[in-house]
Amino acid sequence: MESILSISKALGEKNRLRVFLALMDTEELCVCDVGDFLGLAPATVSRHMSILHQAGLIESEKRGRWVYYRMGTAVDPRLLGWIRSSVGNDGFPAQDREKIREIVRLHRESCLCDSGGRKTTV
Amino acid sequence: MESILSISKALGEKNRLRVFLALMDTEELCVCDVGDFLGLAPATVSRHMSILHQAGLIESEKRGRWVYYRMGTAVDPRLLGWIRSSVGNDGFPAQDREKIREIVRLHRESCLCDSGGRKTTV
DNA sequence: CTATCATTTCGTTAAATGCAGAAATAACAA
């Protein structure tokens, strides 16, 4: 029962749900990406990601100074299926999708992550 | 997205989750049954049931002075499947199951609902 | 109609939660 509770609590907040949906559509996001996406302070984003992480919904990986978050591999497929279809019905904010893609694009550009993972500057 | 939010909010509260799990195991419950089950005031229970109802998780039927709640018929089976298996893993409070059965038994006894739906007293 | 019972709505209080800024931590660059 505890896992249902923590997962429901985690997804029962608009910003966290938006991040989770974004991660269903994107490989990975770091805290600052999510900060740009939601327009929230890093501290707030970090807390949200922590809650999603503790619920087992996302996984984290530290690379250099960045912490990258991605979908959890052990998330129940029925849960995902339900979310996917519900979002389909509701109409997932198309703006969100575009926004995330743009953020990821800029992130990759400035980081040159694609080549060797080396950073230049912000 | 709104439906995911409202459902997650509804299930993201311990008492409401307990009621929902109880309704997955029981045909129907009225507000006073749930009040006995959770040990909460009728007003509080009514509010919880309203939130579950608005999320589309349960349905209500008024019979006489009582309002009976039961599982929603349109609840996504994937959501139910996830909940069922998660509860199985977590171990659903066995006390809750017993408690509900006892409450339903007493309710039926005092109401004589089984025969003709006629009420005697409390 | 009046009385009673089940439920809902309203008003208030206490606890939980989201938020930002400041300080602390971690990892790299010079």
Added chain:
DNA sequence: TTGTTATTTCTGCATTTAACGAAATGATAG
């Protein structure tokens, strides 16, 4: 080392929400 950047933790404030009691509503019994 020192400085810079990304993230986390801590502290305080504002909003939300769960809880109760009281009053209002709905329905039956007398």
